[in-house]
Every structure is written in structure tokens, then in C-alpha cells.
Amino acid sequence: xxxxxxxxxxxxxxxxxxxxxxxxxxxxxxxxxxxxxxxxxxxxxxxxxxxxxxxxxxxxxxxxxxxxxxxxxxxxxxxxxxxxxxxxxxxxxxxxxxxxxxxxxxxxxxxxxxxxxxxxxxxxxxxxxxxxxxxxxxxxxxxxxxxxxxxxxxxxxxxxxxxxxxxxxxxxxxxxxxxxxxxxxxxxxxxxxxxxxxxxxxxxxxxxxxxxxxxxxxxxxxxxxxxxxxxxxxxxxxxxxxxxxxxxxxxxxxxxxxxxxxxxxxxxxxxxxxxxxxxxxxxxxxxxxxxxxxxxxxxxxxxxxxxxxxxxxxxxxxxxxxxxxxxxxxxxxxxxxxxxxxxxxxxxxxxxxxxxxxxxxxxxxxxxxxxxxxxxxxxxxxxxxxxxxxxxxxxxxxxxxxxxxxx
Amino acid sequence: xxxxxxxxxxxxxxxxxxxxxxxxxxxxxxxxxxxxxxxxxxxxxxxxxxxxxxxxxxxxxxxxxx
Ligand SMILES: Cc1cc2nc3c(=O)[nH]c(=O)nc-3n(C[C@H](O)[C@H](O)[C@H](O)COP(=O)(O)OP(=O)(O)OC[C@H]3O[C@@H](n4cnc5c(N)ncnc54)[C@H](O)[C@@H]3O)c2cc1C
Ligand code: SF4
Numbered sequence: 001x002x003x004x005x006x007x008x009x010x011x012x013x014x015x016x017x018x019x020x021x022x023x024x025x026x027x028x029x030x031x032x033x034x035x036x037x038x039x040x041x042x043x044x045x046x047x048x049x050x051x052x053x054x055x056x057x058x059x060x061x062x063x064x065x066x067x068x069x070x071x072x073x074x075x076x077x078x079x080x081x082x083x084x085x086x087x088x089x090x091x092x093x094x095x096x097x098x099x100x101x102x103x104x105x106x107x108x109x110x111x112x113x114x115x116x117x118x119x120x121x122x123x124x125x126x127x128x129x130x131x132x133x134x135x136x137x138x139x140x141x142x143x144x145x146x147x148x149x150x151x152x153x154x155x156x157x158x159x160x161x162x163x164x165x166x167x168x169x170x171x172x173x174x175x176x177x178x179x180x181x182x183x184x185x186x187x188x189x190x191x192x193x194x195x196x197x198x199x200x201x202x203x204x205x206x207x208x209x210x211x212x213x214x215x216x217x218x219x220x221x222x223x224x225x226x227x228x229x230x231x232x233x234x235x236x237x238x239x240x241x242x243x244x245x246x247x248x249x250x251x252x253x254x255x256x257x258x259x260x261x262x263x264x265x266x267x268x269x270x271x272x273x274x275x276x277x278x279x280x281x282x283x284x285x286x287x288x289x290x291x292x293x294x295x296x297x298x299x300x301x302x303x304x305x306x307x308x309x310x311x312x313x314x315x316x317x318x319x320x321x322x323x324x325x326x327x328x329x330x331x332x333x334x335x336x337x338x339x340x341x342x343x344x345x346x347x348x349x350x351x352x353x354x355x356x357x358x359x360x361x362x363x364x365x366x367x368x369x370x371x372x373x374x375x376x377x378x379x380x381x382x383x384x385x386x387x388x389x390x391x392x393x394x395x396x397x398x399x400x401x402x403x404x405x406x407x
Numbered sequence: 408x409x410x411x412x413x414x415x416x417x418x419x420x421x422x423x424x425x426x427x428x429x430x431x432x433x434x435x436x437x438x439x440x441x442x443x444x445x446x447x448x449x450x451x452x453x454x455x456x457x458x459x460x461x462x463x464x465x466x467x468x469x470x471x472x473x
Contacts, residue, residue: 021460025460329420329463338419338420381419381434381435384438
């Protein structure tokens with residue numbers, strides 16, 4: 001590969017932008033083209049279910065960089081023109097408008113798209129939440145329906161996005177119900193201790209929890225608008241507006257026919273490389289985490305930037321395994337929650353600092369002597385200090401021979 | 408170089424503190440960023456730029472010309 005490879009980045013959001021910035025930071029001054037499906041310059045998604053849905057930020061505030069800063073990166077931005085195919089051998093990306101953009105390296109940063117329920121598409125009043133436009137549509141619907149005093153929102157999905165959006169909507173004064181098959185919010189990710197505390201928090205603030213029941217479908221009011229959410233118990237929960245937050249699917253459809261291996265994400269090696277000169281970063285990337293000894297795919301904001309650093313280094317020939325300690329945060333009512341590592345429901349969870357009664361604490365998740373995660377609840381700084389234990393568990397095995405690797 | 412932080416955007420991630428502890432800290436009570444030095448010396452500039460770029464909340468702004 002040439003010293004200043006031509007780089008094509010597909011996806012113009014957090015991970016795509018961070019890749020361009022990391023390339024420039026590392027001294028790359030060759031041509032970079034960014035191909036993005038959305039018409040907007042890079043913006044941030046975490047505020048969509050927080051400040052934007054709440055209305056405390058105007059949507060423009062989610063812009064990740066000012067026009068001048070973007071300009072200063074000296075990249076070519078091809079926006080509103082989704083990539084439709086990739087030829088990994090010639091490293092050429094085809095776009096919907098008929099462009100063919102070739103490079104020495106292609107970085108796939110196409111993120112993920114929301115999963116939907118069967119029968120969801122044709123109904124009005126049913127939303128997903130991933131983009132600025134979707135956040136605006138959901139907010140408008142909530143305000144519109146709320147105005148006539150009968151706005152009832154049902155959020156389907158008790159994972160992080162569903163729980164957070166339910167909290168924000170409830171904070172707006174919307175009559176909000178949260179439904180899903182787990183017994184408490186985020187139980188599958190965080191286990192019964194923290195899930196139970198989240199349930200208490202939501203209930204105390206007025207969210208109606210209808211958990212432990214799977215959703216079997218949506219009911220039509222006869223005029224093409226949603227009327228309710230059907231549970232597998234046969235019950236129908238009345239709804240004027242529904243938010244479906246049942247997880248996301250990596251955006252890899254456009255790679256069909258490329259010959260690249262796709263399996264819940266674009267499959268990469270320890271250096272985030274899918275094929276010679278082809279890399280994946282952010283929500284779309286499934287790579288081999290050497291510290292964990294298995295492949296993982298992360299959907300969080302911090303990974304988008306950290307992995308971009310690793311990919312930019314690899315593009316420039318500096319290959320090291322990417323072995324991050326995952327980090328995720330969520331704001332729900334007054335609780336600011338930080339999660340370092342990858343806690344799991346079956347880990348042994350223990351409050352190690354503060355106390356739930358005071359609304360400030362740190363929980364450590366352990367499996368044997370290994371700390372797989374820590375969670376801070378209104379204790380971000382303290383949680384970061386406990387992160388050290390997690391970092392040990394996520395470190396790559398030291399190379400045989402034992403001499404430290406130059407950093 | 409002149410640094411400003413937007414406390415309102417900061418989510419308390421602490422990425423900035425991990426990268427440039429000489430310039431950034433977090434408040435004990437809520438983890439919000441504390442700017443220790445708004446005009447740090449040359450030797451910290453690269454690390455500060457990296458902190459601003461990796462901050463997951465885009466809460467750090469660096470004015471290079473100031
Ligand atoms: C509502 C919401 C709240 C969140 N809150 C948090 C939080 O509190 N904390 C946290 O850590 N994480 C949070 N996340 C997750 C975080 O936003 C993501 O991990 C992050 O956006 C991933 O960045 P990405 O660039 O990999 O993917 P994305 O942000 O999904 O960007 C991918 C981009 O690629 C584009 N694209 C897709 N297909 C194509 C194509 N064929 N051609 C060209 N472009 C294409 C898309 O349009 C999109 O702009 C949240 C996500 C959402 C949706
Ligand atoms: S990295 Fe950004 S969000 Fe995190 S503490 Fe620093 S300023 Fe705040």
C-alpha cells in the first residue's frame with residue numbers, strides 16, 4: 001500500500017467522522033472520501049432519546065462538528081447517496097446515484113438500523129428511533145397526541161434505548177407504558193439487582209411497567225393508525241403512539257454479493273480488518289477481541305471513536321489488536337448510569353461503593369475472580385476508578401516471551 | 408491553544424481524563440468535566456486534541472488560534 005493511501009469511508013456518522021479525524025491526527029494527508037446515506041453532516045445519536053426528545057436541545061445542537069472544523073479535515077463528503085455495493089478486490093464502492101469511488105482502503109462505518117415488528121410498516125403512529133428525522137417525528141407525535149389529553153405512549157422493548165426513551169417521554173408528561181418479555185428493565189444486560197432498581201425508579205416516576213409479557217403484534221384502529229399493542233397473553237394495551245425499540249441490526253445489506261463474511265456484523269480479525277484493505281468500525285463491526293478470546297460487536301458511542309483510532313492506525317500500517325474496555329452510559333430520570341466492561345445477567349453483582357438508598361452507588365459484576373464490568377449510578381468518577389479491575393480482565397494476553405510491547 | 412468545555416453536553420465519560428489528566432478532571436459528585444488548564448503548554452496539545460475528538464459528547468472545543 002502506498003504511504004498516503006486513498007481512503008474511502010462508508011457511513012458519515014460518529015464512526016466515519018472519527019476515522020477521518022484519527023487518520024489526520026496520525027499524519028495522513030492523502031485523499032479521503034466519505035460516502036453517507038443521510039443528507040446531514042455527522043450528528044450525534046445519544047441526545048436523540050435524551051435532550052432532543054425532551055425538547056431541551058434544538059436538533060442542530062447534535063451536530064458533531066462545525067462546518068469550519070469539517071472543512072479543515074480536507075475530506076470529500078458525498079452525502080445523501082447510499083453505497084449500494086463493494087468490490088473488495090478493487091476496493092471500489094458503488095453508490096445509489098451511480099458513482100464508483102475507489103481507494104486503497106475502504107472503511108465500512110454504516111452502523112445499524114432498528115429492528116421492527118411484523119406488521120409495523122404500514123401503520124401510522126408507530127415509530128423507531130435512530131435518526132434525527134425519526135426523533136423529530138416521534139416528538140411531534142407525542143406533543144400532538146398529548147395535546148388532546150389522550151396521548152398514551154407504549155414503548156416496546158425494555159433494553160437500554162426503550163427504558164431511556166420511556167423515561168424521557170414520561171418526563172414530558174406523556175402517559176407512558178414500557179413493555180417487554182424481561183421481568184425488569186435491562187435485565188438481560190444487567191441482571192436482577194440493577195434491573196430491579198431501574199424498575200423501582202421507573203415505577204416511582206410514573207412509567208407503567210408491563211413486563212414479563214412478549215409482544216405479539218400491533219392493533220390497527222381501522223383507519224391505518226395504531227390502536228394498541230398486542231401481548232402474547234391475549235391482552236391489548238391501548239396506545240396512541242408506539243415506539244418500537246427492540247434492538248438494532250447491523251447495516252450490512254449493501255455488502256451482499258461482496259463475498260465478505262457477514263454474521264451479525266461485518267466479520268473482522270483482531271485488527272478490525274474484513275479483507276485486505278477493507279475494515280469495519282462502529283456498530284457494524286464484529287471483530288475478534290483478543291482480551292476476551294471471542295468476537296464481539298458493540299453498539300456504543302465510545303466504541304465508535306476508539307475503534308476508529310485502531311482502524312486508522314491499521315490503514316496506515318500500524319497494526320495492533322483492538323482490545324477496548326467497552327463503555328456505555330444512559331440517562332434515565334435523575335439517574336446517570338455508566339457501564340464499563342460487559343456485565344452479564346448471570347454475573348455476581350455487588351454494591352461496592354455508595355448505596356441504592358442514597359441514589360448513588362457502584363455495582364461490580366464478577367464471575368469467579370474476574371471483574372467483567374462495573375456500573376456507576378450517579379457516581380461516574382468513582383465508577384471510572386473501579387474500571388481498573390475491568391481493564392485487567394479485558395487486557396490482551398501478553399505475548400509469549402514476556403517482554404513488554406513498546407507502546 | 409484555548410480550550411472550552413460545555414458542561415451541559417458532558418456525559419461524564421471521563422475519556423478526556425484518561426487521555427490528558429494534566430488538563431481535565433471530573434467533579435466528584437456528578438462526574439462532569441473540570442477544566443484544570445484552559446491554555447495548556449505545547450507538550451499537551453496533541454493529547455488535548457485527541458481528548459476533544461474522542462469525547463463521546465462532543466463537549467470539548469479547542470481553539471487552535473487563541
Ligand atoms: C437514540 C439513540 C440513543 C443512544 N444513546 C447512547 C448512549 O446514551 N450511550 C452510548 O454509548 N451509545 C448510545 N447510542 C449508540 C450510539 O449512538 C451508536 O453506537 C453510534 O451512533 C454508532 O456510530 P456508527 O457511526 O457506528 O453508526 P451510526 O451512528 O448508525 O451511523 C451509521 C451511518 O451510516 C449511514 N449508512 C448506512 N448505510 C449506508 C450506506 N449503504 N451507505 C452510506 N451510508 C450508510 C447511516 O445513514 C448512518 O448515518 C444511542 C443510539 C441511539 C440510536
Ligand atoms: S470525555 Fe467528554 S463527556 Fe467525557 S468527561 Fe470528558 S468532556 Fe465529559
